[in-house]
Amino acid sequence: MVKKLKSVFIIALILVLITLISLNAAAEKMEANLKIANYPYIEQSLLASSRFTTKEEKDPEHYQEYLDNYTLKYTPEELEEKNYQKSAENEYLVLYFEPASFSVLLQNKKTGYFWSSNAEFLTETERRTDYRTGLWVSYVISTNISRNYQTKNLLGEKAEVKHTPLPDNKGLSATVNFSNLGFVFEIKLYLDGLDFVVEVPSVKIQENNPRYRLVLIHLFPYFGSVREDKYPGYMFIPDGSGALVRFKEEIPTDYYYAKYYGADFGYVDIPANRDLTLPVFGMIHDVGTNGFIGIIESGDTIADLSANFWGYRNSNYFWITPVYNYREFYTNVIDKSESGAPTVSEYLNAVDLKVRYRILSNEDADYVGMGRAYQEFLEEKGVLTLQEKREAIPLALDLIISELEPALLGKRLVKMTTPEQALEIYRDLQAVGIKNQRLNLLGWSKSGFIDTAPYKIKLNASKKAYRTLIDAAEKEEAKVYFLVDYILTSSAASRPKNTDLARRMSKTKMELKLYRSLNDTAYLNFLFPEVSLEFAEKDYSKFQKLGIENLAFSSLGNTLFSYYQNGKRYNRSESLTYYQEIPKIYGKSAFYKPNAYMFKAASEYYQLPLYNSQHHYFTDLVPFLPIVLKGYLDYYSPYLNFNALGKEQILNLIDFGINPSYILTAEPTTKLLYTKARNYYSTEYADFREQIIENYQYINNALSQVHGARIIAREVLDAGIVKVSYENGKAIYLNYRSTDYKFGEIYLQAKDYLVV
Numbered sequence: 001m002v003k004k005l006k007s008v009f010i011i012a013l014i015l016v017l018i019t020l021i022s023l024n025a026a027a028e029k030m031e032a033n034l035k036i037a038n039y040p041y042i043e044q045s046l047l048a049s050s051r052f053t054t055k056e057e058k059d060p061e062h063y064q065e066y067l068d069n070y071t072l073k074y075t076p077e078e079l080e081e082k083n084y085q086k087s088a089e090n091e092y093l094v095l096y097f098e099p100a101s102f103s104v105l106l107q108n109k110k111t112g113y114f115w116s117s118n119a120e121f122l123t124e125t126e127r128r129t130d131y132r133t134g135l136w137v138s139y140v141i142s143t144n145i146s147r148n149y150q151t152k153n154l155l156g157e158k159a160e161v162k163h164t165p166l167p168d169n170k171g172l173s174a175t176v177n178f179s180n181l182g183f184v185f186e187i188k189l190y191l192d193g194l195d196f197v198v199e200v201p202s203v204k205i206q207e208n209n210p211r212y213r214l215v216l217i218h219l220f221p222y223f224g225s226v227r228e229d230k231y232p233g234y235m236f237i238p239d240g241s242g243a244l245v246r247f248k249e250e251i252p253t254d255y256y257y258a259k260y261y262g263a264d265f266g267y268v269d270i271p272a273n274r275d276l277t278l279p280v281f282g283m284i285h286d287v288g289t290n291g292f293i294g295i296i297e298s299g300d301t302i303a304d305l306s307a308n309f310w311g312y313r314n315s316n317y318f319w320i321t322p323v324y325n326y327r328e329f330y331t332n333v334i335d336k337s338e339s340g341a342p343t344v345s346e347y348l349n350a351v352d353l354k355v356r357y358r359i360l361s362n363e364d365a366d367y368v369g370m371g372r373a374y375q376e377f378l379e380e381k382g383v384l385t386l387q388e389k390r391e392a393i394p395l396a397l398d399l400i401i402s403e404l405e406p407a408l409l410g411k412r413l414v415k416m417t418t419p420e421q422a423l424e425i426y427r428d429l430q431a432v433g434i435k436n437q438r439l440n441l442l443g444w445s446k447s448g449f450i451d452t453a454p455y456k457i458k459l460n461a462s463k464k465a466y467r468t469l470i471d472a473a474e475k476e477e478a479k480v481y482f483l484v485d486y487i488l489t490s491s492a493a494s495r496p497k498n499t500d501l502a503r504r505m506s507k508t509k510m511e512l513k514l515y516r517s518l519n520d521t522a523y524l525n526f527l528f529p530e531v532s533l534e535f536a537e538k539d540y541s542k543f544q545k546l547g548i549e550n551l552a553f554s555s556l557g558n559t560l561f562s563y564y565q566n567g568k569r570y571n572r573s574e575s576l577t578y579y580q581e582i583p584k585i586y587g588k589s590a591f592y593k594p595n596a597y598m599f600k601a602a603s604e605y606y607q608l609p610l611y612n613s614q615h616h617y618f619t620d621l622v623p624f625l626p627i628v629l630k631g632y633l634d635y636y637s638p639y640l641n642f643n644a645l646g647k648e649q650i651l652n653l654i655d656f657g658i659n660p661s662y663i664l665t666a667e668p669t670t671k672l673l674y675t676k677a678r679n680y681y682s683t684e685y686a687d688f689r690e691q692i693i694e695n696y697q698y699i700n701n702a703l704s705q706v707h708g709a710r711i712i713a714r715e716v717l718d719a720g721i722v723k724v725s726y727e728n729g730k731a732i733y734l735n736y737r738s739t740d741y742k743f744g745e746i747y748l749q750a751k752d753y754l755v756v
Contacts, residue, residue, distance in 0.1 A: 043738060047720035050243075050618045051611070052736065055716040056287050056366075058232050066286070070121060070230040072105075072114035079105070088171045088191045093359060095191055097172060099161045102134040102154050104189065104220070106196050110361045113290045115196075117220040119317050121227050126316070129155040135176060136218040137183055140344060142211060147329050147342050149215045157181065166190055171197075182209025187219075192356070194373075200299075200353040205326070213344055215327050221306075223357065224283040224292055225319035228310050233284035233291065234619070235320050236367055237307055240275050240612035241656065242624030244367065247318055250311030251617045260296070260303045260322075261595045264572060265512060265526060266505045266562030267328050274613045277558075277595045278625065281305055281320050282370050284360075291365035292357050293373050299324055299353035300597075301560065301572040309617060324353055328562075330505035338508055345505070349571045368714050371627030375710070383600045384632040389708030390477070393700050395692070396438040396606060396636040396661035397425070398483075400683065402460050403675040404448035413446065414671055416683075419465035421666035423472055425685050430476065432693055437478040438604060438636075439469075440552050440590065442663075443677075444482050450676040451492045451522060453485035453554075454535045457542035467547055481590045481604075482548050484539075486532040486582065487555035488512075488524050495535070502526040503564045510563065516679055528565055529578035532556075536582045543586075551586050552606070557594025605635035606661065610652055623656040623714070631710035631727075636661040640695060641682050647751045648736060650695060654702045654753055655722055655734050657711065660695055662688060705755050706730050717743055731756050 048054060074082075084096035084105055096105040106115040119131035133155040140149050154161070154176065163174040171190025178184070186204035190197050198219055207214060226233070226247050234244040237256060245251075260279050263272040279300035284291035296303055304323045310316060327344040334340045358377070360369045378384040399422050404411040417425075426437060443449030444466070446458045459466055470480045489496050502510045502525070514522040527535070543549070556579055560572045576597060583589055583601035590604035612621055629635055636659045643649050653660065665672070665683040672678050682688075706726040713725040720736035721743065732755050735741050735748035748754055 039738075044719060047736060050614060051621055052720065053244075053620045053622050053714075053716050053722070054246075055718060058287075063232055066230055066232055070227065072116060072120060074105070074114060087165070087189070088169060090170070090191050090193070092194050093191050093196065095171060095189065095196065097163070097174075097189065099163055099174070100155075101132050102159075102161050102174065102176060103132060104134065104196070104223075106357070106359070108290065108359050108361060111290055113285075115224055115290075115292065115357075115359070117223045119222045119225045119227070119319070121230075123316075129153060131222060131317075134220045134223075135159075135185070135187075136221060137178060137181070138215045138217070139181060139183070139212045140215055142213050145213075145341070145343050152178070152181070154178075181212045182207055183212070183214055184208065185217075195356040195358050198353070198355045198357075202348065202350045202352050205348060207348070213327060214348065215344060216323055216325050218306075218321055218323055219353070219355065221321035222317070222319050223294075223321070224285070225317045226283070226285065226310075228316055231285050233287055234367075235307060235318055236280075236282035236284070236293070236370055236622075236624070237305070237320070237612075237618075238276055238278040238280050238624060239615075239618075240609040241626065242367065242371075242622040243612040243615075243618045244620035244622055245307065245309065245318070245617055246619040247310070248619065251309035252311035254615070254617055255309060255312050256305070256307035256615065256617070258305055260300050260305060261560050261572070261597075262558065264328070264561050265510050265559075266502075266564075266572075267330055269512060271512065271514075275593070275609055276305060277593070278374070278628070279303065279596060280370070280374055281307075281322065282367075283320060284365055284367070284370075287366050289362060289365050291360040291369065293360065293370040294322070295356040295358060295374060295377055296322055297354040297356055299351055299355070301576060302326065302349050302351050322355065324351075325349070326351075328505075333506045333508055338506070340506070345569050347569075349573070351571065351573050363713075367622045367624055368627055368711065371624050372710070372712070375628045375632070378596075378599065378628070379632075383596075384629075386632060387634070387708045390436060391704060391707075392434075392436045392477075393659050393703045393707055394436045394438050394477075394604075394634050394636075395429070395434055395696050396440065396604070396659065398440045398442055398606075398639070398661070398663040399425070400442050400449065400663065400665045400672070400677060400680070402443040402448065403450065403672060403677045404452070405674040411448075413448065413460060414675055415460070416443070416665040416667045416671060418666070419461050419469045423469045425664065425666065426469070426473060426478065428689070429692070430478075434693070434696055435476045435478065437473065438481065438590070439473060439478065440481045440483060440606070442483045447494065448492075449483075451490040451524065453489055453493060454495050454527075454539075455484065456495065457539050457546070459546065463546055470547065479550055481550045481552040482543075483552045483554055485554045485556075486536050487527060487559045487579075489527055490522065490524050496525075496527060496531070500527055500531045502528045502561070505562055505564050505569055507564050510561070516676075520676070520679070522676075526559070526561065526563075528563065529570075529575040530565075533578045533581055536585055540585050549587075550589065550603075552590035552592070552604070553582075554592045556582060557591035557598035557602070560595070599629075599633065602633055605629065605633055607638055608635040608658055610637065610649070610656070610658070623711075626656040626658060627711045627714070630657045631708055634659055639663045640691075641680075641688060650698065651734050651736055651751065651753065653699055654732060655724060657703060657706070657724075659703070660692075660699055662692060664688065702732055702753055702755055706732070721748070 087097040088095040094107040104117045135154045138151040160177045184206035188199040234246040258274040279296035282293040307320045332340045332343040400416045445455035447455040512524040588603040709726040709728040
């Protein structure tokens, strides 16, 4: 009986298990089918998100409302009635000035469009003095300094404005006197071709009342401002690769504020989470018709960018403006715990301001036109020079030569890629047709690699081995660069003395705390700019003796700070003076993520950002930075070892004209486990060889056809379908979708491109 019961129980248990397994399989099948059914919707949502650029579309009814009710139209009589005086005119523009409020109107003669420095189309309930003036000042009371500075505008303070014409009637020079506060400014407004130019010489700024200290100014903050969602355009922010904020909906909870060129570690101790590497900003009122790009020609080192949105603090406007910091707050430290009260410098930053508002018309009035306008400006200034076309694009390989790890006594050098192994990697890729390589050697010194700069100029292998590598590469199209850093250092570095370490404006040691991983916290210091230059000068002859001519600078192009030294405080412009001397010693060099002020010195641009900061209010990702540089400077991706987006990111590189980049070692990556380079968790060449060849050939087949050519247009034909046009007549069509797409005679396979 017991045996029968056991048998029945076992049979029942098996049946239950079979039923459960069947039900689970059916559920998984249903879930998989549901996922498949939902995938087109998910993909469509992704392609319409701020990770991509959206298609330009104008609702006819909305557009007509804009044309009828939200474009400025003035007769000469109406301008005279509003006290606007014609101050300058050239072939392209007419400048009108209203002195009482320090306001301007700028007419584009090509389209007839008026640009105003004021917020227009105000309602009766909106406070007009806040929106209809061109100059705001912020200040502190010198006897009771608080971070909560006060802000006043020209109209509210009833400042006096006197003006006289400039020679040749190209504009005017105005003296603005805030008599109650004691601030006096001389401001020049004039036309220069397509540009409306604003200048403020720092030597002409007066502070006549010792009770008040000027902190910052806004110049024409509402220039080109847009009311609500009435305009068929967008705001441009040069965050990362580039970002747009379309005038579509209220954004009541947030605004954008960031410092050009990243954090100033003279005042703060945390890195910036936004990359503003170009000193520009812009507005498009009507895509394909009217827009402008603002270019900060001087004053960029003391500038922040403020972008404000409809709905924030009950504002009905989108507006974007630079903010110029003539003083910044720091702590007046009184004890070892670094406590103290906030204060500002006694002296103003002696930096001249010069801003160009370049007016864009018709087909130039979009983000591509903005990029081309800034590119043209840089070319005019001699910053960018057109490249010679090459038959193949370059491939960047960062090779970790060695790194230090803890040992029983001190540290020992872990060799990851000898010069001989680097040569083998180079020749292996050369054998499959990849000749145009950039080999960047990291950890070539006996000092190691991470946190030990400035490195000792002592090779960790024989001079002959390195010379053989350099000679072999330079016989072909390749180049070999040696990584250096003359800005950042740490206690692990042997060369700097304590007196070489820069100090914040508060006189405390400048230190940056970095969390590289859960159990890896780094404390970095900064060298005084003068010391950076001294190290670079001393090392030059040593590099020459070793036959090393090409350097790659990791921090020189992307780190800029104010500092305290020997009883004086220095601003970022003064740091930059030292930094720009270093490339003059070494000639054209490679830079990692350089800001615009180092473009002229750059031979390669490494680690170009593929994306922007992805804030919730950004509506589009655009390749503004690539558009500026394409045809002038080779630029490279972040390391593709760590590409988590697969084919999409490879298409992104082709779309943006970006060359591929990897970080590699000849030895297994596990040997880095106890070094500071352990965050590079997958680097072994053998593991990536096939991927490097496949990705390079796929990207090269597209970009080799447009190397040395400028981007002249970029159009989103449909969600996830992009056309990039080059000046040599070539066009690259890209399909980010998971399905094939047909556009006229163009047939695009899923996740693929076509060059025509």
